[in-house]
Amino acid sequence: MTRRRDPATLLRWYPPAWRDRYGDEFVACVEDTLGETGARLTARMQVSIACAGLRERALRAGLAGDQLPPDGRVRAGALLVLCAWAAFVVAGVAFSKLSEQFDTAVPAAARALPWGAFRAVQIVAVVATVAVMIGVLLAVPAFWRFIRGGGWAAISGHVARATVATVAVLATTVGLVAWAHSLSFGQRNGGDGPFELAFLAWALLVATTLGLWTVAGVAVGRRLVLTPGILTAQAALAGVVTAAMTTMTIAVAIWWTAMATRAPWFLHGTATGSSGSAFEPRLAATMAIMLGAVIAASYGTIRAARSWHDLRAAQ
Protein backbone atom coordinates (compact mmCIF):
# COMPACT_ATOMS: atom_id res chain seq x y z
CA MET A 1 0.00 0.00 0.00
CA THR A 2 1.41 3.41 -0.92
CA ARG A 3 0.32 6.96 -0.21
CA ARG A 4 1.31 10.34 -1.56
CA ARG A 5 2.72 12.04 1.50
CA ASP A 6 5.31 14.73 1.99
CA PRO A 7 8.20 13.13 3.96
CA ALA A 8 8.45 16.34 6.03
CA THR A 9 5.06 15.57 7.62
CA LEU A 10 6.64 12.50 9.26
CA LEU A 11 8.78 14.78 11.40
CA ARG A 12 5.79 15.45 13.64
CA TRP A 13 6.46 12.11 15.34
CA TYR A 14 9.79 13.45 16.62
CA PRO A 15 10.31 15.85 19.55
CA PRO A 16 10.75 19.52 18.60
CA ALA A 17 14.41 19.71 19.68
CA TRP A 18 15.25 16.68 17.50
CA ARG A 19 13.40 18.21 14.54
CA ASP A 20 15.40 21.43 14.91
CA ARG A 21 18.67 19.54 14.93
CA TYR A 22 18.13 16.70 12.46
CA GLY A 23 14.89 17.56 10.62
CA ASP A 24 16.27 18.93 7.33
CA GLU A 25 18.89 16.24 6.80
CA PHE A 26 16.45 13.51 7.85
CA VAL A 27 13.91 14.65 5.25
CA ALA A 28 16.70 14.85 2.64
CA CYS A 29 17.68 11.27 3.53
CA VAL A 30 14.09 10.05 3.13
CA GLU A 31 13.78 11.88 -0.21
CA ASP A 32 17.08 10.42 -1.43
CA THR A 33 15.94 6.94 -0.42
CA LEU A 34 12.67 7.35 -2.29
CA GLY A 35 14.22 9.18 -5.25
CA GLU A 36 16.63 6.39 -5.98
CA THR A 37 13.91 3.84 -6.63
CA GLY A 38 11.18 6.27 -7.67
CA ALA A 39 9.06 4.78 -4.88
CA ARG A 40 6.48 6.49 -2.71
CA LEU A 41 6.42 6.35 1.05
CA THR A 42 5.10 2.92 1.91
CA ALA A 43 2.92 2.31 4.95
CA ARG A 44 5.71 0.16 6.38
CA MET A 45 8.22 2.98 6.03
CA GLN A 46 5.81 5.44 7.65
CA VAL A 47 5.21 3.10 10.57
CA SER A 48 8.94 2.53 10.96
CA ILE A 49 9.62 6.29 11.02
CA ALA A 50 6.70 6.90 13.41
CA CYS A 51 8.06 4.24 15.79
CA ALA A 52 11.55 5.76 15.59
CA GLY A 53 10.09 9.21 16.33
CA LEU A 54 8.08 7.96 19.31
CA ARG A 55 11.14 6.15 20.62
CA GLU A 56 13.07 9.43 20.35
CA ARG A 57 10.31 11.14 22.32
CA ALA A 58 10.42 8.39 24.97
CA LEU A 59 14.21 8.68 25.23
CA ARG A 60 14.10 12.44 25.68
CA ALA A 61 11.26 12.20 28.20
CA GLY A 62 13.27 9.74 30.27
CA LEU A 63 10.86 6.85 29.63
CA ALA A 64 13.44 4.74 27.78
CA GLY A 65 17.22 4.47 27.63
CA ASP A 66 19.60 6.19 30.01
CA GLN A 67 19.99 9.59 28.35
CA LEU A 68 18.50 11.32 31.40
CA PRO A 69 20.12 11.03 34.84
CA PRO A 70 18.43 8.69 37.38
CA ASP A 71 16.43 11.48 39.04
CA GLY A 72 14.96 12.47 35.67
CA ARG A 73 14.02 8.86 34.99
CA VAL A 74 12.32 8.44 38.40
CA ARG A 75 10.37 11.61 37.73
CA ALA A 76 9.44 10.42 34.19
CA GLY A 77 8.16 7.10 35.56
CA ALA A 78 6.06 8.84 38.21
CA LEU A 79 4.65 11.30 35.66
CA LEU A 80 3.67 8.42 33.38
CA VAL A 81 1.72 6.94 36.30
CA LEU A 82 0.01 10.32 36.76
CA CYS A 83 -1.01 10.33 33.07
CA ALA A 84 -2.27 6.75 33.35
CA TRP A 85 -4.24 7.75 36.45
CA ALA A 86 -5.94 10.59 34.52
CA ALA A 87 -7.03 8.13 31.81
CA PHE A 88 -8.17 5.72 34.52
CA VAL A 89 -10.30 8.43 36.14
CA VAL A 90 -12.13 8.95 32.83
CA ALA A 91 -12.80 5.20 32.61
CA GLY A 92 -13.80 5.15 36.29
CA VAL A 93 -16.37 7.89 35.76
CA ALA A 94 -17.75 5.96 32.77
CA PHE A 95 -17.98 2.83 34.93
CA SER A 96 -19.75 4.79 37.62
CA LYS A 97 -22.34 5.94 35.08
CA LEU A 98 -22.75 2.48 33.49
CA SER A 99 -23.23 0.78 36.86
CA GLU A 100 -25.71 3.33 38.20
CA GLN A 101 -28.38 1.63 40.35
CA PHE A 102 -27.14 -1.84 39.41
CA ASP A 103 -28.07 -3.25 42.82
CA THR A 104 -31.79 -2.78 42.17
CA ALA A 105 -31.49 -5.01 39.09
CA VAL A 106 -29.90 -7.93 40.92
CA PRO A 107 -31.98 -10.34 43.02
CA ALA A 108 -31.19 -9.78 46.72
CA ALA A 109 -29.81 -13.30 47.18
CA ALA A 110 -27.28 -12.80 44.35
CA ARG A 111 -26.20 -9.27 45.23
CA ALA A 112 -23.18 -9.96 47.45
CA LEU A 113 -20.51 -10.49 44.77
CA PRO A 114 -21.29 -7.56 42.44
CA TRP A 115 -21.92 -5.32 45.45
CA GLY A 116 -18.62 -6.37 47.05
CA ALA A 117 -16.70 -5.77 43.82
CA PHE A 118 -18.33 -2.36 43.41
CA ARG A 119 -17.51 -1.37 47.00
CA ALA A 120 -13.92 -2.50 46.44
CA VAL A 121 -13.68 -0.16 43.44
CA GLN A 122 -15.03 2.73 45.52
CA ILE A 123 -12.70 2.14 48.49
CA VAL A 124 -9.57 1.61 46.41
CA ALA A 125 -10.44 4.69 44.30
CA VAL A 126 -10.35 6.76 47.50
CA VAL A 127 -6.95 5.26 48.45
CA ALA A 128 -5.54 6.05 44.99
CA THR A 129 -6.94 9.59 45.02
CA VAL A 130 -5.35 10.21 48.43
CA ALA A 131 -2.01 8.87 47.10
CA VAL A 132 -2.19 11.20 44.09
CA MET A 133 -3.07 14.16 46.33
CA ILE A 134 -0.12 13.38 48.64
CA GLY A 135 2.16 13.27 45.59
CA VAL A 136 0.88 16.66 44.46
CA LEU A 137 1.22 18.17 47.96
CA LEU A 138 4.79 16.88 48.31
CA ALA A 139 5.68 18.77 45.13
CA VAL A 140 4.12 22.06 46.27
CA PRO A 141 7.28 23.53 47.91
CA ALA A 142 9.30 22.78 44.77
CA PHE A 143 6.50 24.27 42.66
CA TRP A 144 6.56 27.44 44.75
CA ARG A 145 10.35 27.74 44.30
CA PHE A 146 9.85 27.16 40.56
CA ILE A 147 7.26 29.96 40.28
CA ARG A 148 9.36 32.36 42.39
CA GLY A 149 12.29 31.58 40.15
CA GLY A 150 10.40 32.87 37.10
CA GLY A 151 9.03 29.53 35.88
CA TRP A 152 5.50 30.79 35.28
CA ALA A 153 6.26 31.82 31.68
CA ALA A 154 7.13 28.22 30.79
CA ILE A 155 3.79 26.82 31.92
CA SER A 156 1.36 29.72 31.52
CA GLY A 157 0.11 28.50 28.13
CA HIS A 158 -0.75 25.05 29.49
CA VAL A 159 -2.47 26.49 32.57
CA ALA A 160 -4.42 29.03 30.48
CA ARG A 161 -5.75 26.32 28.14
CA ALA A 162 -6.77 24.10 31.06
CA THR A 163 -8.43 27.05 32.84
CA VAL A 164 -10.47 28.00 29.76
CA ALA A 165 -11.61 24.37 29.42
CA THR A 166 -12.55 24.28 33.13
CA VAL A 167 -14.67 27.42 32.76
CA ALA A 168 -16.37 25.81 29.75
CA VAL A 169 -17.07 22.67 31.79
CA LEU A 170 -18.60 24.70 34.64
CA ALA A 171 -20.79 26.69 32.25
CA THR A 172 -22.01 23.60 30.37
CA THR A 173 -22.59 21.73 33.64
CA VAL A 174 -24.96 24.45 34.83
CA GLY A 175 -26.85 24.29 31.52
CA LEU A 176 -26.95 20.49 31.52
CA VAL A 177 -28.21 20.27 35.11
CA ALA A 178 -30.96 22.80 34.36
CA TRP A 179 -31.95 20.78 31.31
CA ALA A 180 -31.88 17.51 33.28
CA HIS A 181 -34.30 18.93 35.86
CA SER A 182 -36.92 19.37 33.16
CA LEU A 183 -36.64 15.69 32.12
CA SER A 184 -37.97 12.47 33.63
CA PHE A 185 -35.62 9.73 34.95
CA GLY A 186 -36.11 7.71 31.75
CA GLN A 187 -35.42 10.72 29.52
CA ARG A 188 -32.25 11.52 31.45
CA ASN A 189 -31.00 7.96 31.02
CA GLY A 190 -31.07 7.44 27.28
CA GLY A 191 -34.72 8.26 26.56
CA ASP A 192 -34.04 11.69 25.09
CA GLY A 193 -31.75 11.80 22.03
CA PRO A 194 -30.68 15.47 22.15
CA PHE A 195 -29.97 15.25 25.91
CA GLU A 196 -27.96 12.05 25.39
CA LEU A 197 -25.92 13.81 22.70
CA ALA A 198 -25.37 16.87 24.89
CA PHE A 199 -24.34 14.65 27.80
CA LEU A 200 -21.83 12.85 25.58
CA ALA A 201 -20.39 16.18 24.39
CA TRP A 202 -20.16 17.34 28.01
CA ALA A 203 -18.40 14.10 29.02
CA LEU A 204 -15.88 14.60 26.20
CA LEU A 205 -15.31 18.17 27.36
CA VAL A 206 -14.70 16.96 30.92
CA ALA A 207 -12.25 14.31 29.68
CA THR A 208 -10.46 16.92 27.54
CA THR A 209 -10.23 19.27 30.52
CA LEU A 210 -8.77 16.52 32.67
CA GLY A 211 -6.30 15.80 29.87
CA LEU A 212 -5.29 19.47 29.64
CA TRP A 213 -4.71 19.68 33.41
CA THR A 214 -2.65 16.50 33.21
CA VAL A 215 -0.54 18.00 30.41
CA ALA A 216 -0.08 21.11 32.57
CA GLY A 217 0.87 18.90 35.52
CA VAL A 218 3.44 17.04 33.44
CA ALA A 219 4.83 20.32 32.10
CA VAL A 220 5.27 21.53 35.68
CA GLY A 221 6.53 18.17 37.00
CA ARG A 222 9.26 17.97 34.38
CA ARG A 223 10.65 21.33 35.46
CA LEU A 224 10.65 20.97 39.25
CA VAL A 225 13.83 20.40 41.20
CA LEU A 226 12.95 17.59 43.62
CA THR A 227 15.13 16.28 46.41
CA PRO A 228 16.04 12.55 46.46
CA GLY A 229 13.69 12.13 49.43
CA ILE A 230 10.74 13.57 47.54
CA LEU A 231 11.62 11.49 44.47
CA THR A 232 11.67 8.37 46.64
CA ALA A 233 8.22 9.24 47.98
CA GLN A 234 6.93 9.92 44.45
CA ALA A 235 8.22 6.54 43.25
CA ALA A 236 6.54 4.78 46.20
CA LEU A 237 3.27 6.64 45.61
CA ALA A 238 3.43 5.70 41.92
CA GLY A 239 3.57 2.06 43.04
CA VAL A 240 0.58 2.55 45.34
CA VAL A 241 -1.48 4.17 42.57
CA THR A 242 -0.55 1.42 40.11
CA ALA A 243 -1.50 -1.29 42.59
CA ALA A 244 -4.80 0.50 43.22
CA MET A 245 -5.53 0.76 39.48
CA THR A 246 -4.79 -2.94 39.04
CA THR A 247 -7.07 -3.85 41.94
CA MET A 248 -9.90 -1.68 40.60
CA THR A 249 -9.58 -3.20 37.12
CA ILE A 250 -9.83 -6.69 38.58
CA ALA A 251 -12.81 -5.60 40.70
CA VAL A 252 -14.58 -4.16 37.65
CA ALA A 253 -13.97 -7.42 35.77
CA ILE A 254 -15.46 -9.36 38.71
CA TRP A 255 -18.43 -6.98 38.81
CA TRP A 256 -19.00 -7.44 35.05
CA THR A 257 -18.78 -11.22 35.30
CA ALA A 258 -21.12 -11.26 38.30
CA MET A 259 -23.66 -9.06 36.53
CA ALA A 260 -23.42 -11.13 33.35
CA THR A 261 -24.28 -14.28 35.24
CA ARG A 262 -26.77 -12.87 37.78
CA ALA A 263 -28.47 -9.97 36.01
CA PRO A 264 -27.57 -9.87 32.28
CA TRP A 265 -30.66 -7.78 31.59
CA PHE A 266 -29.00 -4.88 33.39
CA LEU A 267 -26.07 -4.94 30.95
CA HIS A 268 -28.19 -4.74 27.80
CA GLY A 269 -31.06 -2.75 29.23
CA THR A 270 -33.84 -5.29 28.64
CA ALA A 271 -36.69 -6.43 30.87
CA THR A 272 -35.80 -8.01 34.21
CA GLY A 273 -35.43 -11.77 33.90
CA SER A 274 -34.54 -11.78 30.19
CA SER A 275 -31.34 -13.42 28.97
CA GLY A 276 -28.77 -12.09 26.52
CA SER A 277 -25.15 -11.51 25.72
CA ALA A 278 -22.80 -10.49 28.52
CA PHE A 279 -20.99 -8.19 26.09
CA GLU A 280 -21.67 -4.50 26.54
CA PRO A 281 -19.62 -2.32 24.15
CA ARG A 282 -19.40 0.74 26.44
CA LEU A 283 -18.28 -1.43 29.35
CA ALA A 284 -15.76 -3.17 27.07
CA ALA A 285 -14.37 0.24 26.00
CA THR A 286 -14.17 1.27 29.67
CA MET A 287 -12.29 -1.93 30.55
CA ALA A 288 -9.94 -1.40 27.59
CA ILE A 289 -9.04 2.09 28.85
CA MET A 290 -8.51 0.72 32.36
CA LEU A 291 -6.26 -2.07 31.09
CA GLY A 292 -4.27 0.35 28.92
CA ALA A 293 -3.84 2.66 31.92
CA VAL A 294 -2.71 -0.24 34.13
CA ILE A 295 -0.13 -1.33 31.55
CA ALA A 296 1.22 2.22 31.18
CA ALA A 297 1.28 2.75 34.94
CA SER A 298 3.05 -0.58 35.51
CA TYR A 299 5.73 0.42 33.02
CA GLY A 300 6.07 3.82 34.73
CA THR A 301 6.35 2.24 38.18
CA ILE A 302 8.96 -0.28 37.06
CA ARG A 303 10.87 2.51 35.36
CA ALA A 304 10.73 4.67 38.50
CA ALA A 305 11.75 1.77 40.78
CA ARG A 306 14.74 0.74 38.66
CA SER A 307 15.89 4.33 38.26
CA TRP A 308 15.49 4.87 42.00
CA HIS A 309 18.02 2.07 42.58
CA ASP A 310 20.40 3.85 40.16
CA LEU A 311 19.77 7.08 42.07
CA ARG A 312 20.63 5.39 45.37
CA ALA A 313 23.77 3.85 43.90
CA ALA A 314 24.89 7.25 42.59
CA GLN A 315 24.53 8.92 46.02
Place this chain on the structure above:
Amino acid sequence: MLRPRANDPSVLILTSLADGPKHGHALAKDIQGFAGASLGPGTLYGAITRLEERGLIEPLAADDRRRPYRITAAGRDTLAQALAEMRRVTEVGQARLALGPVGLS
Protein backbone atom coordinates in the same frame (compact mmCIF):
# COMPACT_ATOMS: atom_id res chain seq x y z
CA MET B 1 29.72 1.01 24.87
CA LEU B 2 28.48 -0.62 21.67
CA ARG B 3 26.78 -3.97 21.45
CA PRO B 4 29.41 -6.07 19.66
CA ARG B 5 27.01 -7.43 17.05
CA ALA B 6 27.64 -7.32 13.34
CA ASN B 7 24.08 -6.13 12.62
CA ASP B 8 23.99 -3.41 15.27
CA PRO B 9 23.25 -0.11 13.46
CA SER B 10 25.89 1.75 15.51
CA VAL B 11 28.61 -0.76 14.60
CA LEU B 12 27.57 -0.59 10.93
CA ILE B 13 27.61 3.22 10.88
CA LEU B 14 31.01 3.45 12.58
CA THR B 15 32.37 0.84 10.17
CA SER B 16 31.03 2.81 7.23
CA LEU B 17 32.52 6.08 8.51
CA ALA B 18 35.89 4.48 9.18
CA ASP B 19 36.96 5.16 5.58
CA GLY B 20 35.68 8.74 5.41
CA PRO B 21 32.75 11.09 6.09
CA LYS B 22 29.32 10.34 4.64
CA HIS B 23 25.82 11.81 4.89
CA GLY B 24 22.70 9.81 5.82
CA HIS B 25 21.73 8.32 2.49
CA ALA B 26 25.34 7.59 1.50
CA LEU B 27 25.74 5.75 4.81
CA ALA B 28 22.65 3.63 4.15
CA LYS B 29 23.87 2.74 0.64
CA ASP B 30 27.37 1.87 1.85
CA ILE B 31 26.01 -0.32 4.66
CA GLN B 32 23.69 -2.07 2.22
CA GLY B 33 26.73 -2.72 0.03
CA PHE B 34 29.15 -4.18 2.58
CA ALA B 35 26.74 -5.79 5.08
CA GLY B 36 23.59 -6.40 3.07
CA ALA B 37 21.65 -4.66 5.84
CA SER B 38 18.93 -2.20 4.87
CA LEU B 39 18.70 0.59 7.45
CA GLY B 40 15.59 2.75 7.09
CA PRO B 41 15.86 6.50 7.77
CA GLY B 42 14.25 6.12 11.22
CA THR B 43 16.71 3.47 12.40
CA LEU B 44 19.64 5.22 10.75
CA TYR B 45 18.99 8.60 12.34
CA GLY B 46 18.18 7.03 15.72
CA ALA B 47 21.66 5.50 15.71
CA ILE B 48 23.28 8.68 14.38
CA THR B 49 21.66 10.64 17.23
CA ARG B 50 22.99 8.25 19.89
CA LEU B 51 26.49 8.13 18.35
CA GLU B 52 26.70 11.91 18.19
CA GLU B 53 25.47 12.24 21.80
CA ARG B 54 28.24 9.87 22.90
CA GLY B 55 30.84 11.78 20.93
CA LEU B 56 31.62 8.81 18.69
CA ILE B 57 30.81 10.72 15.48
CA GLU B 58 30.64 14.42 14.69
CA PRO B 59 28.76 16.46 12.10
CA LEU B 60 30.51 18.43 9.37
CA ALA B 61 29.20 21.46 7.52
CA ALA B 62 26.02 20.62 5.62
CA ASP B 63 26.09 20.40 1.84
CA ASP B 64 22.64 21.74 0.90
CA ARG B 65 20.48 19.81 3.41
CA ARG B 66 22.75 16.76 3.47
CA ARG B 67 25.02 16.81 6.51
CA PRO B 68 28.03 14.48 6.45
CA TYR B 69 29.37 12.84 9.60
CA ARG B 70 32.83 11.65 10.46
CA ILE B 71 34.07 9.22 13.05
CA THR B 72 35.91 10.71 16.05
CA ALA B 73 38.99 9.29 17.80
CA ALA B 74 36.71 7.95 20.55
CA GLY B 75 34.54 6.39 17.83
CA ARG B 76 37.56 4.63 16.32
CA ASP B 77 38.55 3.24 19.74
CA THR B 78 35.00 2.05 20.44
CA LEU B 79 34.71 0.43 17.02
CA ALA B 80 38.07 -1.29 17.49
CA GLN B 81 36.90 -2.71 20.83
CA ALA B 82 33.62 -3.92 19.37
CA LEU B 83 35.39 -5.57 16.41
CA ALA B 84 37.90 -7.23 18.74
CA GLU B 85 35.05 -8.74 20.79
CA MET B 86 33.32 -9.93 17.64
CA ARG B 87 36.61 -11.40 16.41
CA ARG B 88 36.98 -13.38 19.64
CA VAL B 89 33.52 -14.87 19.17
CA THR B 90 34.31 -15.59 15.51
CA GLU B 91 37.54 -17.36 16.40
CA VAL B 92 35.87 -19.49 19.05
CA GLY B 93 33.09 -20.39 16.63
CA GLN B 94 35.52 -21.29 13.85
CA ALA B 95 37.67 -23.35 16.20
CA ARG B 96 34.68 -25.33 17.40
CA LEU B 97 33.44 -25.86 13.85
CA ALA B 98 36.88 -27.20 12.92
CA LEU B 99 36.39 -29.97 15.48
CA GLY B 100 33.54 -31.22 13.32
CA PRO B 101 29.95 -32.02 14.26
CA VAL B 102 29.43 -33.80 17.54
CA GLY B 103 26.39 -36.09 17.65
CA LEU B 104 24.41 -36.97 20.72
CA SER B 105 24.57 -40.60 21.63
